[in-house]
Structure formats: C-alpha cells, structure tokens
Amino acid sequence: MTQTGQRHEEAIAGVRDFNRFYTRFLGALNEGLLRSPYSLSESRILYELGTRHSVTASQLSAELGMDPAYLSRLLKKLREADLVLASASAEDGRATVLSLSKPGREAFANLDRASHEEISNILMPLGPDGASTLVGAMQRIRAALDPSTTENPPYVIRPHRIGDIGIIISRQGALYAQEYGWDGTFEGFVAEIAGGFLKSYDPKREHCWVAERHAEVVGSVFLVDAGGGTAKLRMLWVEPSTRGLGIGGRLVNECIRFARDTGYERMTLWTNDILVSARRIYEKAGFRLVAEERHHSFGKDLVGQNWDLEL
C-alpha cells in the first residue's frame, strides 16, 4: 500500500472510532435531557421554536429531519399542552406559523438551562484552557465537514499571552523551512529576538499582537522601539492556511495605530524580497522600500529590504 493510502486508512479508522465514541457521549447527554417531561423529539422542537422567531411546520420538518406526519402529531400534542401556538400564515393559507406560548417559553428556558448546566459540568474540570482547546477542535471538525456554514470564520487579534511566543517561534521556523528551505538557525534567530522582547519590553511603547482562530495562534507581529522616534515592526507572520482573510493587514494596521497613538514619528521594518505576500501588505499600508542589500543567512542567499513609513 502507498504511504498516502496508509494514512488514508488510518484517518478512516480514526473517524469511525470517534463516531462510535461521540455516539455514546451524545447518548449519555440525552439521557440527562430525558429527566425532563418531554421526549427527545419534543425537546428538539421546543428548542428550535425557542431559538427561532417564526417557523412553519414544513421548515421544522426539514431542519430537524423529522417525518412530517410524526411532527404533525407531536405538534398537536404540544398545542394541546398549551406550549405551542399555531396561527395561519398570512402569505400562505396552507402553512401554519408556529411559536411558543408563555408556558412554552418557560419550558424551553428550563430545557435550555438544564442543557447549559450539563455542558458546564462537563467543561468545569477541564479548566478554561482545556475548554477552549476542546471548542477549537470542535470548530475545526465542523469547518472540515461542513465548509458552507463556516465560510466567514472569525479570528481575533489580541495581545500575546504566556505560551504564545513559543508557538510563534515554532510555526515560523517550520514554515520558512518548508516554503523557502531556510535552515534551523532561522528558528534560533526568531527565538532570540522574541525572547529578548519578552524579557525586557516596555509595555507602554512596545507590543506583540497575536491572531487567533479556532483557539489556535495563526499569525503574529511585534512592534519595538528602535530609538529616535522610530518604531520597528518585526516578525510579521500569518499561517498559510488562513491567508486571504486579511489577517496580515489587520496585524500591520494594529501596529500602525499603536505606533501613532504612542507618539512615534516613523515606522521601519526589515524583510526579504522573496516574501511577496508580506510585501503587498506593507505597500498597501503605505510603507516605502528605501534600501536593499544582499546577505547570506539561514543557509540561503537572500536580498534584505528596509521599508519605512512616516506616521
């Protein structure tokens, strides 16, 4: 078998394994829900009605993947229990618009609270970090299996936290090795600079921003004081898998804004000519190329560039 074939087989086994595991997990969760007086299907209906504004029976049936006949009977039962209100639709005489009555909303709130609490109890022992890795992993699964719903995936730009810097070093080292063949000294170079930054940066005049998506660090940039009213932008990096979302531009803009607010008069940065996508970001932000020089670093012959921006 080919090596990719091998990996494919392992992936299939992994997914099947997870599916069996998660089937049991969801089963256990639903058992908790069964302590409520409503059946699973009824709960799902209540949930759907509780979170959407107005739905018709046919929409419900489509969205819950439920048989219309069965749904009709369940709705009848819920109407008789005064939990659900049905009114004829204005646009379509056949359709009935469904909504929750006051006691229905109460029932929904109870269900919602119970479910919320159940999940909360599961997350508690994981701690905040464990919980966010968990949720990040879930988002990644969803993004993989259902690309349509996550077309506009959110990311946040935030200040760095403990542990971020190492990730930034690792990813940059691996990335430039893979894309441009730079050797291990590049990772060392980044580590030394970033380490020096951490040890002695001035929070009022210097800063590191991190882009995070799905609980993963996917980009970063540093702004340091170069003296003489000049701020230096360093080590801009965006994970290739997230390119095209404008993360690089956002990071650079954060830098510029911070530099302006802090009172710097100009910004400067050093990069290499082969980093084309970074170059475009700098141009767009208003930077001008002011000097180039050849150098040999990280096992390659490179052309370094200095870019400036008057603030």
Added chain:
Amino acid sequence: MTQTGQRHEEAIAGVRDFNRFYTRFLGALNEGLLRSPYSLSESRILYELGTRHSVTASQLSAELGMDPAYLSRLLKKLREADLVLASASAEDGRATVLSLSKPGREAFANLDRASHEEISNILMPLGPDGASTLVGAMQRIRAALDPSTTENPPYVIRPHRIGDIGIIISRQGALYAQEYGWDGTFEGFVAEIAGGFLKSYDPKREHCWVAERHAEVVGSVFLVDAGGGTAKLRMLWVEPSTRGLGIGGRLVNECIRFARDTGYERMTLWTNDILVSARRIYEKAGFRLVAEERHHSFGKDLVGQNWDLEL
C-alpha cells in the same frame, strides 16, 4: 460578568452548537447504514460481535447501553437468522457466550465495508492534510472528554527538529506560569537561551533531545559546552501529563552518555529548589548539590541550585 465567566459561556455555547451539528451529521451517516437489511441496533450488535472475540449478552447490553430485554429479543432474531451463535459459558452457567456465525461474519464484513466507504467518501475531498487535521481534532476532543482511554503509549527520544524548539519554549513558559506563577519573562529567558543554542551550537559537542509521544513533544533537554571540559545540562522539561513514564530520567541519561562519549570530564546544571521532581532525577543520575543561592527572577523569590557530576 468576569472575563473567565465570559469565556466559559462561549465555550458552553460552542459545545452545544457542535453537539447539534454532530447529531445531524451522525444521523445522516446512519441513514446510509439503513440501506442494509439490518436495523441500527442490529448493526451495532453485529459490529460489536464482529470486532470483539467473545461477549456475553450482559456485557453487550452494558457496552451498547441497551435494555437487556430488548437486546435479548434482537439476539433471538439474529440467532433465528443464523447470524449469531450462542453457547453456554463454561465459567458461568447462566451466561451465554455470543459469536458470529459464518453468514454473520459476512454480514458484518458488508456493514464494515459500507461504513468504511462512507467515511472514505467524506474524507476524500479534504485531502490527506485536511483528513489528518480532522482526525487530530477528534483525538483531542476524545482526550478531553474521556481521559480514561489514554493508554500507555510509547514515547521516543530523538534529536530536535525544526519547529520543536518553539514548542519547547511555549510549553515551558505555560507550565511554569501555571504551576509556580512565574511571569512571562521566563518564557523569554528560555527563548533566548534556546534561540542562541540553535544559532550557534556545535553539533559534535552540543545537543538537544526531544521526547515525543502521540506525535507531540512532551519533554526535552539541552546539553551545551560550558568550557574547561565541563558540559552543562539545561532546561530539562517533561510534560506533567506524561510524568511517571520515566521520560525525565531517559533524557538525563542520554545527556550523560553523550557527554561521556564526547570526552567531557564533568557535568553541571542549574535548577531551582522548588522543582522537586527534577531534583529526584538528578540525584538518581548521580548529581551532587554543590551550591545554593537566593535570587529574584520571573517575578518570584527563588533559591537557585548548582549540581555537579564527575563523569
């Protein structure tokens, strides 16, 4: 609301969202399975019997979370269809040992193949990388929700590769912050040392070892030349979740062996008295405490220690 409270709420919402999504996803998968002549429950029984060697009805009922009465009826049906064989248990006269007959194994193979193909079709469009991120995310979820299944998988000690150093920095920074409350300068300290090492280490006389488990870096140590025939062991670290496997001892032993082979006359290391588990490893390896001094670093008052070992 507090900031952690906020994050907790978001995590809960994320998990609930994922659960709704995955319920639908699993439902869709099971529909594919329903094209087989067996019901979902029957399929689950066949699957369980097909993958395990011998099971009793009560074990099955416990593992599948199925009512014994219902299971009994399903088994009767499967026995009548000649798919399942039942024989009295040798140890327990009440229990019946279940297994698949020849046609039963065939039926299982068909089910298995169908499920395999279904997953394969889902993974295909993701490509090998997409598939392995997916499976990785699933494993992380499982590890978070079901820590018991963490068996005792082997680890390997190997030289560092590009990207490892950043991970080492990140994990150490996060770990010492969490366990001892050290501030961000510690991550910077580690980054600077590790970065300097990468930039200019002599591969013949200096080395970094990494412990890897589950394709994850879980420990590391550096050995550097301190001059005058002395080798310095630096930054020993083992991920707490893997403690007790002897990884720390293995790493230190690698260092000692390398130092001997390289012709160093003695080894030295610097650590802090609060790192008790590291201290035990050094003692066991033959190191002697030679000096202690108080210092203020990483936001804490600490007691530094020097340990020596004659080779």
Added chain:
DNA sequence: GTCATTTGATTGACTTTGTCAACAAACTAT
C-alpha cells in the same frame, strides 16, 4: 451445607417512536 441475595437471560404486556400511503386544502405555472 443452607438460605437469602444477586446476577444473567428471557418473556409478556405495554408505550413510545417513527413510517407510509392517502387525502384535502391552498398555492403555482401555464
């Protein structure tokens, strides 16, 4: 050894859940 208790498997009697076909009323397209 005996006797009460527990455990494994089964059965009868039942409820809940879900499916299928048929149908009327309302809508759409021509």
Added chain:
DNA sequence: ATAGTTTGTTGACAAAGTCAATCAAATGAC
C-alpha cells in the same frame, strides 16, 4: 381552467424501546 406541487393532517402499521415478572445459576453470610 387545469394539471401539478406543496402543506399539513389522518389512519394503519411497524419498529424500537420499557417495565415488571420470572427462572435458573452463582454468590455471600452464617
């Protein structure tokens, strides 16, 4: 106007699952 859809409903069933009772074998206390 009319043929064809769509929406919601009902009857008739089938499948899935539950609960209490039962029996036989095993276990534990004495």
